[in-house]
Amino acid sequence: MIVTDPQVAIAALAAGNLCAIPTETVYGLGADASNLGAVAQVFEAKGRPINHPLIVHVASLTEARKWISELPAWAEELAKQCWPGPLTLVGPRTTLATNNITGGQDTVAVRVPNHSLTLTVLEQLAAKGVHGVVAPSANKFGHVSPTTAQHVADDLGTYLDVHDGIILDGGASNVGVESTIVLATGEAPVVLRPGGITRKMITEITGLPVSETIENAPRVSGALSSHYSPSARVHLVEQSVLASVTTGGLIAFREVATPEGLTRLSEPRSVDDFAATLYASLRKADELGLSDIYVVEPTDEGLAEAIRDRLSRAAF
Ligand code: TXA
Numbered sequence: 001m002i003v004t005d006p007q008v009a010i011a012a013l014a015a016g017n018l019c020a021i022p023t024e025t026v027y028g029l030g031a032d033a034s035n036l037g038a039v040a041q042v043f044e045a046k047g048r049p050i051n052h053p054l055i056v057h058v059a060s061l062t063e064a065r066k067w068i069s070e071l072p073a074w075a076e077e078l079a080k081q082c083w084p085g086p087l088t089l090v091g092p093r094t095t096l097a098t099n100n101i102t103g104g105q106d107t108v109a110v111r112v113p114n115h116s117l118t119l120t121v122l123e124q125l126a127a128k129g130v131h132g133v134v135a136p137s138a139n140k141f142g143h144v145s146p147t148t149a150q151h152v153a154d155d156l157g158t159y160l161d162v163h164d165g166i167i168l169d170g171g172a173s174n175v176g177v178e179s180t181i182v183l184a185t186g187e188a189p190v191v192l193r194p195g196g197i198t199r200k201m202i203t204e205i206t207g208l209p210v211s212e213t214i215e216n217a218p219r220v221s222g223a224l225s226s227h228y229s230p231s232a233r234v235h236l237v238e239q240s241v242l243a244s245v246t247t248g249g250l251i252a253f254r255e256v257a258t259p260e261g262l263t264r265l266s267e268p269r270s271v272d273d274f275a276a277t278l279y280a281s282l283r284k285a286d287e288l289g290l291s292d293i294y295v296v297e298p299t300d301e302g303l304a305e306a307i308r309d310r311l312s313r314a315a316f
């Protein structure tokens with residue numbers, strides 16, 4: 001069932017039921033983070049391996065401190081400047097963050113999403129003593145993340161209907177790719193997954209260099225080689241290659257003309273637009289029954305890095 005009233009979402013989550021929630025990045029499959037049964041349903045609904053840790057969504061930095069025991073000064077500054085927004089901080093966990101959320105790791109991932117309906121839900125739940133909502137992207141494991149309530153219904157509607165779960169419709173997600181995940185346990189930021197908060201922004205805010213990978217990096221399921229995948233095969237190509245392609249779907253900036261025979265899936269005007277429409281266009285290819293998708297990727301830095309990261313996994 002798709003609803004638009006945040007009070008219905010609050011009641012569902014407080015009762016231990018699942019509720020998909022809108023965020024600025026993608027829709028999340030929400031559950032009370034302190035309710036073992038509800039969290040178990042999240043894994044079951046998605047078909048997600050149980051050792052893959054979840055992000056806890058909270059209303060504010062003050063609430064985040066209930067889950068993360070300690071943040072270096074640079075990470076606190078990042079939180080102050082980027083929250084609510086597409087940033088997830090991974091820090092040492094408090095006792096609230098149980099093994100079923102962290103995948104048994106001693107760190108926990110937390111973020112404050114920037115969506116007015118969902119902030120209302122998180123604030124009012126906190127006032128009732130529910131201090132966090134776990135919310136992995138609300139898609140079947142390995143599939144393309146959802147950026148509309150309908151995408152969630154397409155992937156998880158049957159499970160939700162059978163288990164008294166609901167979907168809170170807050171319109172299309174405006175960033176369109178998942179949050180930047182930053183490991184905040186050391187002296188400088190480490191980006192575990194690129195996203196809406198770019199490396200440049202992180203350096204500007206913290207004054208520190210940003211590294212990308214470390215040995216023994218904590219597990220990130222979005223970091224699997226294959227992820228974010230539609231059924232159609234995704235081909236990452238140079239514009240010049242399109243001349244020899246005769247059938248399939250095309251995702252490319254507006255300036256790129258659509259060759260005869262190809263179906264245009266999206267024609268973004270900017271990198272922001274590319275990110276915001278990407279997942280919907282991948283899903284559209286499957287709806288149209290296309291077997292191949294050709295993508296001319298953005299080459300810039302910033303958000304384009306997150307787009308290329310997701311596309312490389314979609315294409316694997
Ligand atoms: O934008 C987003 O982050 C969206 C929206 C719904 O908030 N959520 C999202 O969740 O992308 P999910 O579960 O699809 O991806 C969460 C990622 C996973 O790759 C997981 O491995 C990583 O966060 N993660 C969670 N806890 C972690 C931890 N303690 N250490 C390292 N990575 C962690």
Ligand code: MG
Nearest residue numbers: 136137145222
């Ligand atoms: Mg995901």
